[in-house]
Amino acid sequence: MPKIAFHLNCLTHGGAERVVTNLAGRFADAGYEVVVATEWIDDNEYELNPKVRRVNIGLKPEDENKGRLYKYIRRIKYLHDFMLCEKPDVLVAFAKLALFRALMACKKTGVPVVISVRNDPRTYYIGIRNTILIKRYIGRAAGAVFQTEEAKSFFPEKLQKISTVILNPLTPKYIEAPDADHRDKVIVNAARLVKFKNQEMLIYAFSDVYDKHQDYKLKIYGADSGDGTLERLEEAIRETHLDEEVELMGQSDSLEEDLRCASVFAYPSNYEGMPNSLMEAMALGLPCVATDCPCGGPRELIEDGVNGLLIPIKDRKALSDKICWMIEHPNEAEEMGRKARLIADKASLDAVYEQWRSYLDNVISNGKRL
Template identity: 50%
Template structure:
């Protein structure tokens, strides 16, 4: 039986956490022995299959009182202890700090480490300290999984050579969703309210849309991240007396029912890795207007004018024009939505799992040969 281990901070509901939980569960169902090594537990987490073993590798009682540098090395030490005790055939790290910890803990052992880039490298992997750690640690990686070509091209050739690009899996509940014949006169969006999602730009754009189409509303689904974005949105709504047509809907567990009621979907992020919200909207057959944000997530899955519309980041005029175009051209919107739904072929759980399985099996086979 092959043994694999995933390492990340926690399993709180987010993009990387969703991917890890889905993959861990699928590998367990396929007969692999699976461990998930996390730094901490959180209240609102993704569920793991009972066949998956979760192991705490974060700080222990009394460690929080120690200084920052000591805590950093303790985290590496505890992960190293995990690697020695469970000795997986491969260790897969998700997200920036987890990548560094995994390579420090296991990079000099006989256990191959696969790192995973889950965000835009610009602004996240380009500081002086990041460059120092990458020069030291990244050559130790047995491989890397990217989400987009833009991510891959950011890094040195030695990391690109042993890498692969794998999209995020989309929850099956978003596939084959039947959209109503008569849709609500609404533009819809779903994502947590956080600065880089740039919902304020979307609201300002929609105010312009509403001037041309006063019978349309904007519905924004998503929880508050508590970073101040919701307060900015509240002010935009109040200042423009838009309470009746810009609606903050909060989080929802039934997005597969709510999103398809709308006519058009809007994606407004300034940057992303590979945005799950956009993948989900496309899977539901929504005609989408999306910012062409770095590091190329939307462009990876969307061709402008074929299965959606791409507009420049932070450009509220272009966003407004795209939304108006799809509101006014029902035939185009229908065509784009049908093409978007074909994303199922490359983002269904089985397709994504097979790509991960084949890649990890290749890494493990390389370790065994060496």
């Protein structure tokens, strides 16, 4: 069987890390030799399948006191050495820093590199430096996996022709969770507390909802990113005088139970790649309201008015109005949730694995070996 390497910064709780953890384990269970190469080990990480081998290729202790450029070059060298030593049949690099490192490091290794873009490229891949990097190195890619057609369209046509679009795999526990037997009077959100997720707007929108529906509460699940968002959310709660009605729940490893019986899942992001937590909420059968944000992730998942509701980004009134609509039309909302659950048919781990397997097997057969 072929040998597959995945490369990313670490396995801390996040969307790309979750996808790599799930895919690596599924490939290993299918008999592939799988190696995950990371730059560092974090305290709060996803657990890898025991069949998957992990290699730390980050900076060494003697590198730490060196300058920024030196460290940048060493990271590329260590990844290059890893490719020469491990000789994987393909290396898949997830997220911007890792994928540019991989494209720089692959020269003279004979290892085809597939890149996977995880965020909105019109936010993360703009500016002079990124333009130069794309122009100089993107042609080395043997392929690319995008989460949406909109993200794919940002990159050069030559790369688009050898790329594909694949949804993120759902963690099985969300698919296997039983149907809700009732709806609690709770609005929920689950995402890392970071500015672009815009939970701050959700709190203000909920204050408008609360004016009409004072028996409802808002619960926001997610770890603090450290960018000041947690403090802004706490201030928004104080400002709206909703200390008893809005709860910041922190990180949870049992969201399939925490969210399952909520009345509405609200997702107010300003931009996204493919939002895992929205997919998980849909798989649980939750009535969902989400922003139609770039680079098109919610739009790929939700058919407005059929299996959820879409609203413009940064539109507090639209968010509060649609949440109220869900509350006030429980039968229609429940039907949307039932249809949302069908996301499992195309985003189960097995379904997504088959798409990745087919694509990577083709790259291994035909990909660039620089």
